[in-house]
Amino acid sequence: MAELFLFEKQTQQNLKKDRMAAKPATTSTTYSPIDPIHKTRPPIFSNSDVDWLRPDSRSFHQCRPAFFRTGAVNSAAGSAYAEFGNTKVIVSVFGPRESKKAMMYSDIGRLNCNVSYTTFATPVRGQGSDHKEFSSMLHKALEGAIILETFPKTTVDVFALVLESGGSDLPVVISCASVALADAGIMMYDLVASVSVSCLGKNLLIDPVSEEESSQDGSLMIACMPSRYEVTQLTVTGEWSTPNFNEAMQLCLDASAKLGKIMRSCLKEAASDVQE
Amino acid sequence: MEYVSPEGLRLDGRRPTEMRQLRAEIGAVAKADGSAVFEMGNTKVIAAVYGPREVQNWSQQMSDQALVRCEYSMANFSTGDRMRKPKGDRRSTEISLVIRQTMEACILTHLLPRSQIDIFVQVLQADGGTRSACINAATLALADAGIPMRDLVTSCSSGCLNRTPLLDLNYVEDSAGGPDVTVGILPTLDKVTLLQMDAKLPTDAFEDVMQLAIEGCKAIANYIKEVLQENTKQLECRRGL
Amino acid sequence: MVGLSEGEKEFIKGGISQDLRADGRKRYTYRPIYIETGVIPQANGSARVRLGSTDVIASVKAELGKPSPMQPDKGKVAIFVDCSPTAEPIFEGRGGEELSAELSGALQHCLLGAKSGSGPGIDLSSLVVVEGKICWDLYVDGLVISSDGNLLDALGAAIKAALSNTGIPRVHVAVNAADEQPEVDISDEEFLQFDTSGVPVIVTLTKVGKHYIVDATSEEESQMSSAVSISVNRRGHICGMIKRGGQGLDPSVILDMTSVANFVSRQLIEKLDSEIAAAEADEDES
Numbered sequence: 191m192a193e194l195f196l197f198e199k200q201t202q203q204n205l206k207k208d209r210m211a212a213k214p215a216t217t218s219t220t221y222s223p224i225d226p227i228h229k230t231r232p233p234i235f236s237n238s239d240v241d242w243l244r245p246d247s248r249s250f251h252q253c254r255p256a257f258f259r260t261g262a263v264n265s266a267a268g269s270a271y272a273e274f275g276n277t278k279v280i281v282s283v284f285g286p287r288e289s290k291k292a293m294m295y296s297d298i299g300r301l302n303c304n305v306s307y308t309t310f311a312t313p314v315r316g317q318g319s320d321h322k323e324f325s326s327m328l329h330k331a332l333e334g335a336i337i338l339e340t341f342p343k344t345t346v347d348v349f350a351l352v353l354e355s356g357g358s359d360l361p362v363v364i365s366c367a368s369v370a371l372a373d374a375g376i377m378m379y380d381l382v383a384s385v386s387v388s389c390l391g392k393n394l395l396i397d398p399v400s401e402e403e404s405s406q407d408g409s410l411m412i413a414c415m416p417s418r419y420e421v422t423q424l425t426v427t428g429e430w431s432t433p434n435f436n437e438a439m440q441l442c443l444d445a446s447a448k449l450g451k452i453m454r455s456c457l458k459e460a461a462s463d464v465q466e
Numbered sequence: 467m468e469y470v471s472p473e474g475l476r477l478d479g480r481r482p483t484e485m486r487q488l489r490a491e492i493g494a495v496a497k498a499d500g501s502a503v504f505e506m507g508n509t510k511v512i513a514a515v516y517g518p519r520e521v522q523n524w525s526q527q528m529s530d531q532a533l534v535r536c537e538y539s540m541a542n543f544s545t546g547d548r549m550r551k552p553k554g555d556r557r558s559t560e561i562s563l564v565i566r567q568t569m570e571a572c573i574l575t576h577l578l579p580r581s582q583i584d585i586f587v588q589v590l591q592a593d594g595g596t597r598s599a600c601i602n603a604a605t606l607a608l609a610d611a612g613i614p615m616r617d618l619v620t621s622c623s624s625g626c627l628n629r630t631p632l633l634d635l636n637y638v639e640d641s642a643g644g645p646d647v648t649v650g651i652l653p654t655l656d657k658v659t660l661l662q663m664d665a666k667l668p669t670d671a672f673e674d675v676m677q678l679a680i681e682g683c684k685a686i687a688n689y690i691k692e693v694l695q696e697n698t699k700q701l702e703c704r705r706g707l
Numbered sequence: 708m709v710g711l712s713e714g715e716k717e718f719i720k721g722g723i724s725q726d727l728r729a730d731g732r733k734r735y736t737y738r739p740i741y742i743e744t745g746v747i748p749q750a751n752g753s754a755r756v757r758l759g760s761t762d763v764i765a766s767v768k769a770e771l772g773k774p775s776p777m778q779p780d781k782g783k784v785a786i787f788v789d790c791s792p793t794a795e796p797i798f799e800g801r802g803g804e805e806l807s808a809e810l811s812g813a814l815q816h817c818l819l820g821a822k823s824g825s826g827p828g829i830d831l832s833s834l835v836v837v838e839g840k841i842c843w844d845l846y847v848d849g850l851v852i853s854s855d856g857n858l859l860d861a862l863g864a865a866i867k868a869a870l871s872n873t874g875i876p877r878v879h880v881a882v883n884a885a886d887e888q889p890e891v892d893i894s895d896e897e898f899l900q901f902d903t904s905g906v907p908v909i910v911t912l913t914k915v916g917k918h919y920i921v922d923a924t925s926e927e928e929s930q931m932s933s934a935v936s937i938s939v940n941r942r943g944h945i946c947g948m949i950k951r952g953g954q955g956l957d958p959s960v961i962l963d964m965t966s967v968a969n970f971v972s973r974q975l976i977e978k979l980d981s982e983i984a985a986a987e988a989d990e991d992e993s
Contacts, residue, residue, distance in 0.1 A: 420955030426948035496760030514793035
């Protein structure tokens with residue numbers, strides 16, 4: 191265990207170094223779903239809580255800086271590392287490989303997803319929350335985007351590892367997994383970008399961190415294919431009135447369109463690196 | 467503890483040789499080929515039969531007889547204290563095996579070669595005698611599915627507490643630690659197909675206890691026959707015969 | 708497993724596009740719902756719901772437990788679903804676990820609300836006996852006995868009925884030193900009823916072809932491209948949503964679905980209320 195830990199720490203550090211080096215080259219990695227020009231529109235939280243700051247001093251509708259990098263795991267067919275603030279995940283994709291013999295014949299490919307937490311992902315050791323559900327959610331979010339017909343009789347494995355849980359884990363895992371799938375050369379209709387919104391009192395907070403998630407009154411997560419403008423997965427908890435719900439959904443869709451651009455630029459960068 | 471009062475009454479007010487209220491209903495699961503609910507007092511089980519159908523696992527196929535499979539499962543809410551056991555614990559596996567062997571002995575498996583019959587029993591409420599109730603429910607479900615059988619199988623348990631033979635033990639009597647004899651018979655052929663006992667019992671007392679259980683089985687057999695006949699009459703009616 | 712021929716598939720799709728389904732229903736019509744309460748005497752509350760040939764049982768058991776240190780003023784509710792192999796032979800052994808986990812997760816999403824505990828469903832603060840020390844833990848167990856599509860809506864309805872059937876024993880707390888674990892005395896006679904008017908109903912809209920339908924049978928479900936389960940409460944607020952099935956949906960379709968769900972839910976809530984009341988009256992009589 192100790193060795194593994196060290197190894198992971200090193201890769202993380204290496205990646206961090208890479209990022210430092212890469213940072214000046216890319217344009218701003220911070221993105222905001224709302225155009226700065228239209229900032230004059232009335233805020234939705236009118237009365238109280240206006241001057242309340244988020245733990246990482248972002249504004250309510252501002253996402254954390256997003257960072258993607260492909261090729262984090264050498265042995266995998268494709269892999270990606272994503273870092274959104276404190277949330278750090280690695281997703282590796284294996285396959286397509288032959289489906290297990292016990293499985294029935296299928297003229298479309300299978301997708302097998304697994305989300306796991308490292309023991310040190312959470313402040314209290316070994317308390318990675320309900321990731322059993324995450325695996326099936328990841329599966330549902332991705333299956334609509336992958337062209338399964340292109341690899342019949344075979345299985346693609348997607349293994350996601352949450353190195354550090356810093357809130358909005360599932361959306362980060364979904365976005366990162368779609369970059370990893372693209373890196374593995376799996377045919378997809380589009381990338382899947384995922385963003386969540388938390389509702390605290392009257393305020394909508396995009397891309398919540400752990401502290402915000404633990405005290406949220408409601409949450410909405412959308413995984414969508416930005417270019418096709420289609421939603422592949424959508425989960426809502428808590429009580430939402432229809433206008434509130436519409437607003438949150440629009441917010442998520444706008445943010446995921448922007449996130450999709452960042453993911454695309456990361457892939458383009460990786461491709462141009464190879465060409466050089 | 468006193469399980470039989472001086473007046474000769476048991477904890478739930480029954481006489482020593484009295485059985486609990488029986489209730490049976492055929493066709494509880496619409497999609498199954500045969501199904502039945504069987505209640506003995508507070509014990510309530512559902513059985514569903516799928517088959518005869520193609521053998522799912524090719525390597526298990528037998529060219530001269532049918533494959534009979536059985537799974538026994540308990541609902542989380544079936545016991546007094548809520549249990550959260552993983553499926554397939556040892557007790558369920560054992561009971562699945564007992565039910566499978568008992569039912570296999572009465573199904574004319576040689577008439578259905580290269581096919582598979584699945585029996586699923588689900589305990590909704592457990593109050594002693596689930597084994598017997600499951601076998602009775604499975605018999606009804608098999609009959610409802612129209613699977614050829616040598617005879618009906620019926621089962622009943624009996625025990626001996628305070629030196630009195632008792633018929634059809636409930637949960638409290640079952641967990642008293644006394645002997646518990648579960649008997650399964652083929653009523654028309656008058657043969658015993660299942661006999662299980664735990665704890666110890668003198669040989670001469672055993673005969674009485676076993677005789678009592680057999681009487682119980684016969685009473686259940688009569689009830690099951692009535693239910694089946696009633697069901698057949700209704701089917702006739704629906705067909706307009 | 709549903710095995711359908713090409714002709715049957717076309718028939719189902721064609722029927723849905725013409726607003727006349729295989730069993731004569733319209734797109735937004737439910738099958739007849741039958742509710743029976745108090746089916747499991749050992750539980751604090753239970754109900755059996757039949758929706759066509761879909762048959763589910765829900766039971767509620769209350770146990771005394773300790774509130775979590777994060778939320779000392781709230782009780783706990785857990786929902787588990789089990790798929791009996793009687794419903795579908797493929798549920799044998801571990802075969803039903805995947806679906807069970809999916810249904811449990813979806814029900815938790817749709818009925819329990821967000822992490823802070825506010826929101827729809829059960830008022831968790833009513834489950835507290837002594838703040839920070841003792842609370843009621845509600846265990847909600849669902850069991851699928853027979854499945855013919857639309858399990859989630861049926862389970863949602865069964866849980867709603869089981870909760871309104873639930874009686875929580877009144878608890879007397881012996882007053883003693885503040886730092887000790889207080890002694891409690893559970894009454895056998897006095898029971899408290901739940902207010903279940905806030906518990907939402909779940910409406911699953913299954914998209915087949917261009918249209919979507921409510922209360923799909925398993926044949927219809929086999930033809931779906933995607934399905935969205937929306938839980939709606941009496942006030943018409945959305946209390947949870949989860950999507951199944953592969954294909955992506957246009958956001959405008961989702962918004963349209965929510966308004967349809969809102970409309971359908973009003974009828975469903977009314978229907979459930981009257982059925983639950985009738986079932987309770989039946990139970991009292993017998």
